[in-house]
Amino acid sequence: MPGRLNWSVPLMLLPAVAFFVVFALGPMIAAVYISFLDWNGISTPHWVGLGNWTKAFSDSVTLHSIFLTVQVMVLSWIVQTPISLLLGVFLAGKQRYRAFLGVFYFLPLLFSAVAIGLIWASSMLSANGALNSFLKAIGASSLTNDWLGNPSIAFYAVIAVIAWQFIPFHTLLYQAGTRQIPQVLYEAARIDGAGTLQQFFYITLPQLKYTVVTSTILMFTGSLTYFDVIYVMTGGGPGYATRTLPLQMYITAFQDAQIGYGSAIAVILAVVGVLLSLIMIWLTGFGRMESQAEGL
Amino acid sequence: MAVEQGMRTREAAKPARVRRLLPNPIPLLLGLVWFVIAFYPVYYMFITSLRTQAGFLSGSLWLPPSNPTAENYLSVIGNGIGLYFLNSAFVTVISVALIVAVSLLAAYAIARIRSRVVQITFRVLLLGLAIPLQAAIIPIYVLIVHIGLYDTLYGLIPPQVAFGIPLTVLILVNFIRDIPNELYDSMVLDGSGHFRILRSLVFPLSRPALITVVIYNALQVWNNFLFPLILTQSSNIQTLPLALQQFQGQYGVNVPGLMAAVFLSVLPIIVLYVIARRQLLGGLTAGFGK
Numbered sequence: 001m002p003g004r005l006n007w008s009v010p011l012m013l014l015p016a017v018a019f020f021v022v023f024a025l026g027p028m029i030a031a032v033y034i035s036f037l038d039w040n041g042i043s044t045p046h047w048v049g050l051g052n053w054t055k056a057f058s059d060s061v062t063l064h065s066i067f068l069t070v071q072v073m074v075l076s077w078i079v080q081t082p083i084s085l086l087l088g089v090f091l092a093g094k095q096r097y098r099a100f101l102g103v104f105y106f107l108p109l110l111f112s113a114v115a116i117g118l119i120w121a122s123s124m125l126s127a128n129g130a131l132n133s134f135l136k137a138i139g140a141s142s143l144t145n146d147w148l149g150n151p152s153i154a155f156y157a158v159i160a161v162i163a164w165q166f167i168p169f170h171t172l173l174y175q176a177g178t179r180q181i182p183q184v185l186y187e188a189a190r191i192d193g194a195g196t197l198q199q200f201f202y203i204t205l206p207q208l209k210y211t212v213v214t215s216t217i218l219m220f221t222g223s224l225t226y227f228d229v230i231y232v233m234t235g236g237g238p239g240y241a242t243r244t245l246p247l248q249m250y251i252t253a254f255q256d257a258q259i260g261y262g263s264a265i266a267v268i269l270a271v272v273g274v275l276l277s278l279i280m281i282w283l284t285g286f287g288r289m290e291s292q293a294e295g296l
Numbered sequence: 297m298a299v300e301q302g303m304r305t306r307e308a309a310k311p312a313r314v315r316r317l318l319p320n321p322i323p324l325l326l327g328l329v330w331f332v333i334a335f336y337p338v339y340y341m342f343i344t345s346l347r348t349q350a351g352f353l354s355g356s357l358w359l360p361p362s363n364p365t366a367e368n369y370l371s372v373i374g375n376g377i378g379l380y381f382l383n384s385a386f387v388t389v390i391s392v393a394l395i396v397a398v399s400l401l402a403a404y405a406i407a408r409i410r411s412r413v414v415q416i417t418f419r420v421l422l423l424g425l426a427i428p429l430q431a432a433i434i435p436i437y438v439l440i441v442h443i444g445l446y447d448t449l450y451g452l453i454p455p456q457v458a459f460g461i462p463l464t465v466l467i468l469v470n471f472i473r474d475i476p477n478e479l480y481d482s483m484v485l486d487g488s489g490h491f492r493i494l495r496s497l498v499f500p501l502s503r504p505a506l507i508t509v510v511i512y513n514a515l516q517v518w519n520n521f522l523f524p525l526i527l528t529q530s531s532n533i534q535t536l537p538l539a540l541q542q543f544q545g546q547y548g549v550n551v552p553g554l555m556a557a558v559f560l561s562v563l564p565i566i567v568l569y570v571i572a573r574r575q576l577l578g579g580l581t582a583g584f585g586k
Contacts, residue, residue, distance in 0.1 A: 012402060016465060017417060019398060026439075027435035093323075114537040114540050119338070123555060126551075196320075227430060228522070249430060266434055
């Protein structure tokens with residue numbers, strides 16, 4: 001009878017738990033263990049204790065990639081948040097032309113990260129790509145650049161492409177958030193004589209507080225794991241210019257065959273990811289879902 | 297539809313002087329700027345794919361070629377993109393079926409059974425929401441090699457399933473909890489067991505949530521790059537994203553050919569977008585767009 005533990009309950013939970021423990025949680029824990037080993041994946045592993053960890057925090061390449069990853073987080077937030085918020089509010093409006101434009105705004109969401117990387121790397125930002133042709137066409141030839149080959153520009157080009165990829169997702173969040181704001185608030189404000197800008201700053205923005213938190217944390221955790229686009233566009237180069245932590249983890253573990261050291265970098269990624277997620281749960285009260293379940 | 301109509305009648309009821317005949321120019325202008333930024337790369341990709349390799353450098357930035365060619369598409373198809381489609385479809389269909397089946401069973405148990413063990417299990421599954429895929433990939437690689445699934449399509453499925461489960465269970469649990477208790481009670485009175493209740497009550501009633509999780513997971517698996525990159529090696533078992541990335545090396549300067557491959561890879565999703573835009577966008581923000 002439902003509500004009581006009987007023989008079929010373990011049977012129902014078992015498949016999901018088995019997959020999850022064997023292929024997600026177990027590997028995550030194993031990564032911690034492997035991070036204490038010196039191992040190339042083939043020969044016998046050696047226990048090196050904290051060796052990989054002291055290396056991770058003294059190796060200039062890894063430190064540089066940590067620094068780049070933090071920069072990706074901060075810059076992505078600065079670029080993506082205002083644009084997504086404005087677009088979300090824009091699309092929440094009921095004018096028909098906005099719904100029409102929205103259909104096109106969300107197109108980037110359909111593409112795999114690899115497809116996006118290829119479109120930008122080989123047709124938009126390449127030496128003879130659309131951006132340089134456009135700059136020449138408007139007489140700004142001096143502004144043309146080797147966007148992904150110039151070490152001082154490539155990082156910002158990557159940030160821009162990542163923004164293009166993810167702004168539509170955050171726009172969706174802000175659109176949904178804005179639509180949930182009670183209309184009476186606006187009606188009251190209009191009666192009080194508030195203009196469009198005042199309504200935005202005194203009603204829309206404060207009401208979107210939780211959406212901002214959710215979107216921010218998703219951007220931060222996302223920034224930790226941006227891999228595909230960067231791998232496809234620059235492979236972490238030129239030099240180390242775009243080698244963020246996930247790239248550094250991949251190159252260390254799978255190209256340089258330092259499985260143990262790569263695992264230490266992977267664990268750093270996971271710890272930061274989990275911390276950010278916990279902050280999200282704490283700030284948005286994800287836990288409330290639990291308490292609702294008590295009434296069964 | 298109904299909402300829009302209600303909107304229009306309300307709009308019409310307003311006095312004429314309040315009604316805006318033209319859209320506010322500033323949002324309209326900024327909206328158009330973003331339209332160009334979001335859409336232009338997609339458009340340029342498409343018109344480039346219709347150009348000949350010799351002609352694409354001198355082609356217009358805005359206009360499609362006057363004599364479009366299908367040669368790039370034929371070349372990409374001749375290069376076996378069909379096989380990569382099949383590989384991707386195989387991995388996607390099996391992974392999504394498994395994710396949804398095991399998650400639905402688990403979500404039912406979690407939503408309906410008040411037991412400490414079950415609720416602790418739920419917490420453990422939710423931990424998975426915080427684990428970045430990249431962080432577990434090294435041991436997954438070791439494990440897949442160890443159990444002999446390295447360089448097979450089957451090797452891609454278990455990790456995809458494992459990482460799809462947490463969010464899928466969360467969404468389904470929240471949905472199943474909203475099914476009124478009276479419905480369960482009446483089925484229990486009829487003497488139905490858990491599996492009967494699942495089949496004839498929970499499954500039909502949670503269809504909207506099931507559609508959401510199917511779309512969400514299908515896109516995740518279809519577009520996944522990291523698992524095939526690390527868990528496969530042979531060219532005949534590549535999935536589409538990996539094959540695309542390999543095309544980049546193979547096609548080199550043949551940008552029109554590469555863009556044709558990119559367009560073909562996204563075509564199924566564009567078709568889905570045209571048919572079911574609302575469900576697709578809902579599936580994409582699954583779990584976050586409260």
